[in-house]
Amino acid sequence: MTPTEIRDALRAIASNVGPKAEISIVIGAEYQPNLAIYPNGITGTGRVSVDADTWEELFHQARMEWDRQAALHHKQTIRAIAFKIIEATEEMGRCTEQSLRAEFDPSTIKRFGAVAVAEANRLAGNGPFSIVPSEPGNRRDGDTDGEVA
Numbered sequence: 001m002t003p004t005e006i007r008d009a010l011r012a013i014a015s016n017v018g019p020k021a022e023i024s025i026v027i028g029a030e031y032q033p034n035l036a037i038y039p040n041g042i043t044g045t046g047r048v049s050v051d052a053d054t055w056e057e058l059f060h061q062a063r064m065e066w067d068r069q070a071a072l073h074h075k076q077t078i079r080a081i082a083f084k085i086i087e088a089t090e091e092m093g094r095c096t097e098q099s100l101r102a103e104f105d106p107s108t109i110k111r112f113g114a115v116a117v118a119e120a121n122r123l124a125g126n127g128p129f130s131i132v133p134s135e136p137g138n139r140r141d142g143d144t145d146g147e148v149a
Contacts, residue, residue, distance in 0.1 A: 001055045035062045081116035097134040
């Protein structure tokens, strides 16, 4: 594989993982090539790591391992959003998109927001919870247009 093909394969994996995903490859003289996926960025939580002898095998194993672990990552993301919804509602009387964007990008809020609201309602007794949409002047591309739940 050429360096451009390797980069393209990494971008394809990262786009499947999520907007904060970072991927690193380590190649050394004494060990197999290693590919690590950091779904929340290299300084965030979570890591998926695979080793292989060929590029094709490395990328294939990375995709397979991410598919195996994606549900757990999504569950952790939903729970983190749910706790933020509960926290924001307790502090401000409501949870706005802006308060969630401090920690989560708009596409993550759009993808998991409704499920996170349901999780917040399940976890805390002071609901019902919802996500109040941002004012038009504070929106960015990809933001939701209406209330998530």
